[in-house]
Amino acid sequence: MAVEVLTTADGRAKTALSRRHAADWFAARAAGQPIPVGRAEPPLRPARPAKPDLLPPRDVPRRRPGTPAGRIALLHAVAHIELNAVDLHWDIVARFGHVPMPLGFYDDWVKAADEESKHFNLMCDCLEALGSHYGALPAHAGMWRAAEDTVDDLPGRLAVVPMVLEARGLDVTPGMIEVFRKAGDTGAIAALEVIYAEEVGHVAYGSKWFNWLCGRAGTDPKDEFHALVRRYFHGALKPPFNEEKRAEAGLPPDFYWPLAEDLSPPAATGAPHPRS
Ligand SMILES: [Fe+2]
Numbered sequence: 001m002a003v004e005v006l007t008t009a010d011g012r013a014k015t016a017l018s019r020r021h022a023a024d025w026f027a028a029r030a031a032g033q034p035i036p037v038g039r040a041e042p043p044l045r046p047a048r049p050a051k052p053d054l055l056p057p058r059d060v061p062r063r064r065p066g067t068p069a070g071r072i073a074l075l076h077a078v079a080h081i082e083l084n085a086v087d088l089h090w091d092i093v094a095r096f097g098h099v100p101m102p103l104g105f106y107d108d109w110v111k112a113a114d115e116e117s118k119h120f121n122l123m124c125d126c127l128e129a130l131g132s133h134y135g136a137l138p139a140h141a142g143m144w145r146a147a148e149d150t151v152d153d154l155p156g157r158l159a160v161v162p163m164v165l166e167a168r169g170l171d172v173t174p175g176m177i178e179v180f181r182k183a184g185d186t187g188a189i190a191a192l193e194v195i196y197a198e199e200v201g202h203v204a205y206g207s208k209w210f211n212w213l214c215g216r217a218g219t220d221p222k223d224e225f226h227a228l229v230r231r232y233f234h235g236a237l238k239p240p241f242n243e244e245k246r247a248e249a250g251l252p253p254d255f256y257w258p259l260a261e262d263l264s265p266p267a268a269t270g271a272p273h274p275r276s
């Protein structure tokens, strides 16, 4: 089921399939006859539509959020993140079938994948209401890098994807909602509020299973998190952090603050930071 989603290119088709498979998974769970977790061979990179063009982040044109074009660009960027997230959650299901995990681990990522599918569709609906669509603008290449870097490391995947990247979403979404509030776009506000509320859960699933794996291995979760983020994450953790929502998701300050301080920008030399 996961590989089928990963190998479907069109965004709306991918999310429709993703939602159908999630419904089947939970129906089977409710009936007390869980679908067996098999072994799968997910592609190294998921299938994606021909559009949007994927560009290096510095080449993606920036538009001011105070303009209609800027708001479309913002929604487009979020749609792209959501589509990527659909694939990331199905990838964790398919990729790590050889690591024995409780069924609840699969429940959480199937639910997260279902929610990301809803988020992608919500963003597409908002774009279409503004006369645009997903694929109309270029999007960031390189979003799959975190998945490729952690292709054989489940704790590393959890540290970087839900606990760093999705936690970052909690930091920036309130500012985005504010942009649409100023513009009076109630549809986009409602959609972003759904995303904001549900993303807390995804970060929480990450920290739950990360802590669980550390407990099984007998390692210290905080030290392990710092080591894995330093190994796999390319760049600084950027304050300000959404301390309240991070706490709600089970991410304590001593997990993320030392990494931010560790990556403080270099002094006035202009020399590139070794880890940036
Ligand atoms: Fe999402």
Ligand SMILES: [Fe+2]
Residues within 6 Å of the ligand: 085, 112, 116, 166, 199, 202
């Ligand atoms: Fe998410």
